[in-house]
Amino acid sequence: MKKIYLLLLIYLSFTYLVHAQNVVRVYDFNVKSGHASDVARNFADYHDVERKSGAAILQSVSFLDGVTHRMIFAGDPANWGPKVERSDAEWEAYLRKQQLHINSGGGSMVMTSLMWRMDGDFEKCKTSRYWEIIPEDPEKYVKAREKFVNSIGDILEWRIMGLSSIDMGGLGGTHTSLLCGSDLNDIILTGRKIQKSKAYKSYIEERGNVKIIKSYSANYIHNF
Numbered sequence: 001m002k003k004i005y006l007l008l009l010i011y012l013s014f015t016y017l018v019h020a021q022n023v024v025r026v027y028d029f030n031v032k033s034g035h036a037s038d039v040a041r042n043f044a045d046y047h048d049v050e051r052k053s054g055a056a057i058l059q060s061v062s063f064l065d066g067v068t069h070r071m072i073f074a075g076d077p078a079n080w081g082p083k084v085e086r087s088d089a090e091w092e093a094y095l096r097k098q099q100l101h102i103n104s105g106g107g108s109m110v111m112t113s114l115m116w117r118m119d120g121d122f123e124k125c126k127t128s129r130y131w132e133i134i135p136e137d138p139e140k141y142v143k144a145r146e147k148f149v150n151s152i153g154d155i156l157e158w159r160i161m162g163l164s165s166i167d168m169g170g171l172g173g174t175h176t177s178l179l180c181g182s183d184l185n186d187i188i189l190t191g192r193k194i195q196k197s198k199a200y201k202s203y204i205e206e207r208g209n210v211k212i213i214k215s216y217s218a219n220y221i222h223n224f
Helices: 002-011 036-047 088-099 138-151 184-195 198-207
Strands: 023-031 055-062 069-075 102-117 127-135 160-169 175-181 210-223
Touching: 036 055, 036 069, 036 088, 036 210, 102 138, 127 138, 127 184, 138 160, 138 175, 138 198, 175 184, 184 198
Parallel strands: none
Antiparallel strands: 023 069, 023 102, 055 069, 055 210, 102 160, 127 175, 127 210, 160 175
16 A cells, blocks of 8 residues: 555645545445455556555455455546546446446445555555444544654654545544554554553543444555
């Protein structure tokens, strides 16, 4: 997942905790058993191109009912998509190829990236855990989270955290947060360290009430 974060890092002038207004479009779906490699190959054949901004990402998804995979398209909405535009016929041919290997579509959502903790080793980030949430007071929550993330750098080390608002779709939440690590065990162990910190206790007090709608994880297959 190096590319998307490096692009954001360069674009936002190497700040430690950045505030972005990039758009993130997410499409979930269920792949037929034994067809995951076909979906990955088709995705690479079509999306492995130079982009105006952001990235095209394919993930395998766990702990999200009925969803096995996810496509993510992220970037600047004013500078969106591949540098060389594809024809409608090429797009339709790509969709037909993928539909041969997919049981059904899942949910989808459009998000706005609010902040990223960029300091770290992007090559080590192979898995993300996501939390779809509803903060009682979004402004209070975002402010508390920024302070919190800045205060736990010694625990996070090379790991990345992010926060986005959900503009359309999703599972009923208003925001999505993520923690990225080398694998799910790494994320769980890091989360336990965070929860034992003084910064976490202050964060819980300052952020206000937060309802968790769903927590799930995803592994990165392709990132172009």
